[in-house]
């Protein structure tokens with residue numbers, strides 16, 4: 001089988017939500033290549049935490065996995081936890097007849113407040129799935145064997161709907177050729193080595209160990225690369241108040257170039273002029289921030305929305321394919 005689902009941007013492209021049928025109920029989920037749990041708001045989530053969200057009702061067709069629990073926390077100190085059901089999940093026509101659906105019994109305020117987001121669909125490696133006592137497979141790993149090709153592609157766009165395709169590569173969605181790089185799976189992420197970064201034809205240094213992460217909004221780069229980039233934007237400062245680098249909204253924000261697999265890819269400066277940092281709209285928050293405390297580079301949506309990316313498990317050695325849109 002194969003299929004395609006729309007990826008609809010939230011305001012400022014903070015995240016992208018895709019309609020998914022879970023036990024026959026449509027929920028809008030954030031597809032996340034940086035985690036491996038499919039968790040949903042549910043009728044088990046306290047009303048005080050779930051008003052405004054579509055909820056999965058396991059009673060309809062879910063089979064309880066008794067004694068199974070899950071508990072996930074993310075680097076931004078958000079998180080959720082709950083119990084586990086097996087149910088039918090359909091994404092763009094691709095059907096998992098019995099997928100582990102993790103029903104939330106508790107969610108953090110950040111998820112509570114984003115009422116368009118009804119949960120996450122993890123697309124990282126199942127080795128980091130949090131279900132106990134028995135780890136469960138991601139939607140992709142569940143259906144992988146039934147796909148025309150064991151791959152999915154990600155085509156996020158700035159300010160408009162993109163797509164996640166499963167089982168095939170649509171050659172009309174990218175320009176030029178696809179450059180493939182090997183993936184290190186030991187941390188459970190789609191992790192690879194990126195090369196030199198430049199802006200205004202000046203070297204910013206090497207990016208190094210990086211993950212392709214649709215679940216993270218921004219780009220988190222090595223501190224040396226980040227400070228060298230912002231040195232080229234007059235009036236930029238690393239503001240503790242704002243929580244990162246900000247600059248005048250009318251600044252000239254340079255394009256960011258990164259070498260992957262020996263090819264250069266460009267993130268337009270306008271994507272890095274991310275959002276107003278305050279109500280005055282005078283200072284804007286940067287789409288590139290330092291990866292302090294993370295230990296590797298996160299290439300999130302700000303990067304991915306300039307790219308067409310193939311998440312490829314067609315061979316025993318997973319790989320990532322990158323092309324310009």
Ligand SMILES: CCNC(=O)c1c(-c2ccccc2)csc1NC(=O)CNCCc1c[nH]c2ccccc12
Pocket residue numbers: 015030032033034035074075076078110114117213215216217293294298
């Ligand atoms: C800021 C979110 N990203 C992370 O925490 C993260 C980190 C990470 C680790 C330490 C400090 C900061 C970040 C490493 S990989 C990685 N990636 C993920 O964890 C991918 N899943 C993010 C899900 C997620 C967290 N908060 C949200 C709010 C809205 C929508 C989705 C989310």
